[in-house]
Amino acid sequence: MTVVAPGGTVGILGGGQLGRMLAMAAARLGLRTHVFAPPGDNPAFDVAHAHTCASYDDLERLAAFAEAVDVITYEFENIPAEAVARLEALRPLKPSRKALETTQDRWTEKDFVAGLGLPVVPFANVESAADAAVAAGITGMPAVLKTRRFGYDGKGQVMVRSGAGVLSAWETLGEVPCILEGFVDFACEMSVIAARNADGDFAAFDVPLNVHENHILRTSTLPSGLREETQRQAVEMTHRIADALEYEGVLAVEFFVVREEEGERLLINEIAPRVHNSGHWTEAACTVSQFEQHIRAVCGWPLGDPLRFADCEMSNILGEEVAHWRELAAEPGTVLHLYGKRQARPGRKMGHFTRLSPRR
């Protein structure tokens, strides 16, 4: 088993806010960090011991990066396959290639989840006009056509309202491999942020209720108000997914909650093999944050206690909303976290804040 002791170096692929928060968590554990990211606004560079600014295609720079670190992790799942192969030949990559390959393709992910007998929406592969012609029969209507890869925050998605609409939606998305997913009239969304380490230890944080606006997370609220049994089921499903992937690190599983006469029913929406926006509140309301928990898991440390000591609501700060930093900083009981990004483009995640209140 890989153990990276204090003084060791964690390599992080990706220079955004998640990489930044991972780097700070690693530093608090006495670890050094080396961040690899392509040119751009890379706020993680500001808090890392070292950084490499290069493309994920630059296998030479990737190799030099790998050789400079003790373990490699990442803040996002869309890492090219050649880069993954190159890196894992040189250093432990955690979470593993299996976790990456399973989750970076929406169809592969759904197929994997369904294969575990866990509940997902009806889905169909759309890689050709012929696929498009039959997909609606599998999913029913309405449905959402999504690119199998590289989608995030609602990008690469088209709503489809009729069987005939699937083909034109597929053309709109550039005829790349897609997945058609049956539309669910869900009551709300929730997620499980959990960690598993090489020993098979598993620890889940409490389950937040997540509200999205324009496909971007707006708030995560604890407690979620969902039934105990629903939360327990969600954690158990996440545990099964983590075990099946022999997972090392923090993962996030997003769920739809459907309200029915008999109660609440869960559908697994998406798996992220990384720390997740809906877990940012852990830095303010738990002894160990999701970022520290991830670093512990990928470095072979004992997992931390995920106990939540306060109720809370985490809100994202999007685009120009960051101009209100001073009012937010003045709020008692509010933990403010800004990412140091230079440009406040519309909808861009500039920071977040967590309002705390005593546990009910």
Next chain:
Amino acid sequence: MTVVAPGGTVGILGGGQLGRMLAMAAARLGLRTHVFAPPGDNPAFDVAHAHTCASYDDLERLAAFAEAVDVITYEFENIPAEAVARLEALRPLKPSRKALETTQDRWTEKDFVAGLGLPVVPFANVESAADAAVAAGITGMPAVLKTRRFGYDGKGQVMVRSGAGVLSAWETLGEVPCILEGFVDFACEMSVIAARNADGDFAAFDVPLNVHENHILRTSTLPSGLREETQRQAVEMTHRIADALEYEGVLAVEFFVVREEEGERLLINEIAPRVHNSGHWTEAACTVSQFEQHIRAVCGWPLGDPLRFADCEMSNILGEEVAHWRELAAEPGTVLHLYGKRQARPGRKMGHFTRLSPRR
């Protein structure tokens, strides 16, 4: 008034663990940092956007550093006067030169505190054999002879048990300017960690009980178990000191508590114009840490709410104790913080941990 908004740069003098924690707190507020420190093991460099590795005598490098930042602060008070003059000519220095000059000399500091009518031990200046001959008459015996400048963690101190011993102690300390302080048989030690900003707002954290071993802080415990009235008095004295210095930033005031028949009596031992080891627990048990509070104050932000939401005990990890990192990491309810220092020399502060428990 200086306001450094998100995106601005905070200059930090000193590359040790305090500078490191200040840099991380600044990063969480979307600020960049530039750390200036002489060659050596500088763990703050690992988490700073930029660093300058040069001597405090290098006025040219100091000027370039100042020009690269929006405000300058520091992790330690022993900054040479020429450096201070050079820096404050170019950028706001916070806390101010007045705070530095008052606190970097033990005699000046005691004279200042006594001048405010606040309680200190009897003290006498010892700069010559003639001073040494009369000092014991002022302080009584036993007493402690300390160098007026550059002492920390018990360095530069000699216990004196007779009037005749003052001269030889002074010779032992190299005949540099010294202060003789009457020895106090105190019951315990406590400190106030508080912040004041340019608007004159003042916010004190709860008061820890501090236990030292070999002159090095071992633990800080909250609540302190001291009388409410004693704690209130300590905070009020700190407030008076902060106002008298027109202070901007976090300061720490260390107190001796003497138990008498009538109750508890306070004596001010030392003022540190900076974040302080006895305030490290704030990162684990408060919404806003002392580090963030300091950054807020020196950047002209609103002060944070110093509310403590958990009881706790912070312990330093000294020297080879850092080898127990894995056991500490496995403790539920414990926040571990390691500084990333390379060599675990005896007594060296390598990290700290805070054990949390629900508020009584």
